[in-house]
Amino acid sequence: MQKPRVKLPEQAKVGEIIEIKTLISHVMETGQRKDQEGKTVPRMIINSFTAKYAGKEVFSAELQPGISANPYLAFYLRVPGPGEFEFTWIDDSGDKSVERLKLNVVA
Amino acid sequence: MIVKLDRRQFATGAGALALGFGTTALAQDAAVAPQPPPPLWQQEVDKILKGAKPVPGKILLDIPEIAENGNTVPFTVSVENPMTEANYVQTLHVIAAGNPQPGIAIFRFTPDSGRAAVSSRMRLARTQDVIVIAALSSGSFVLAKRPVKVTIGGCGG
Numbered sequence: 001m002q003k004p005r006v007k008l009p010e011q012a013k014v015g016e017i018i019e020i021k022t023l024i025s026h027v028m029e030t031g032q033r034k035d036q037e038g039k040t041v042p043r044m045i046i047n048s049f050t051a052k053y054a055g056k057e058v059f060s061a062e063l064q065p066g067i068s069a070n071p072y073l074a075f076y077l078r079v080p081g082p083g084e085f086e087f088t089w090i091d092d093s094g095d096k097s098v099e100r101l102k103l104n105v106v107a
Numbered sequence: 108m109i110v111k112l113d114r115r116q117f118a119t120g121a122g123a124l125a126l127g128f129g130t131t132a133l134a135q136d137a138a139v140a141p142q143p144p145p146p147l148w149q150q151e152v153d154k155i156l157k158g159a160k161p162v163p164g165k166i167l168l169d170i171p172e173i174a175e176n177g178n179t180v181p182f183t184v185s186v187e188n189p190m191t192e193a194n195y196v197q198t199l200h201v202i203a204a205g206n207p208q209p210g211i212a213i214f215r216f217t218p219d220s221g222r223a224a225v226s227s228r229m230r231l232a233r234t235q236d237v238i239v240i241a242a243l244s245s246g247s248f249v250l251a252k253r254p255v256k257v258t259i260g261g262c263g264g
Binding site: 068 | 178179180183190201203206207208209210211212213214215216217218219220221222224225226227228229230231261
């Protein structure tokens with residue numbers, strides 16, 4: 001899988017609610033489409049996304065074939081304190097992409 | 108979607124159709140007409156609610172009224188909720204009633220989420236209703252529905 005793109009605010013305060021935006025390249029093949037020979041193209045989607053902060057799961061998503069190619073996800077976190085994000089994308093083949101990013105928490 | 112049929116396929120298709128009519132007639136003769144299964148989206152909704160009745164609540168589904176390209180329709184769902192340990196939105200189900208596979212996604216929140224809101228992009232095969240169901244930590248459900256007109260379907264076929 002290609003390297004995902006993640007956007008965090010440049011800095012955040014403890015208790016502040018911040019938005020996290022993520023984007024990853026993926027065909028998200030639905031398993032419904034037929035190729036030129038009329039054969040069904042097998043399903044291949046990212047089916048799971050997990051966001052952890054400071055080792056604790058804070059948000060996750062079970063993606064289904066109705067999610068567009070190159071899935072974009074934006075969600076929120078109430079900053080509990082300093083920490084590092086760990087984002088994980090997993091597709092139908094078991095292929096995994098993990099991104100770790102530190103949040104700049106200021107007093 | 109355009110389905111091309113050659114003469115032979117058409118002939119067997121017509122045969123199957125005739126057969127279908129035959130069995131229907133038989134079933135009616137037996138006075139027990141078989142109930143057609145509920146549509147897929149209804150099955151999905153029933154699976155989530157498990158007989159519970161959604162309560163009124165503030166849930167906002169922000170999606171274009173008219174989507175020009177069904178391959179990528181941006182949407183944002185937000186639920187008005189304090190997001191505390193005692194009262195938070197656990198899961199949010201997004202369902203497209205008119206898609207061949209109605210499931211779009213299931214989002215799981217925690218009290219740490221701070222806000223029960225999520226944005227993404229969905230595929231819509233045709234003009235249809237989009238349904239969102241929020242499952243609250245109290246065990247109750249909130250449901251919202253919005254129609255979306257689709258100009259070019261995102262069926263991929």
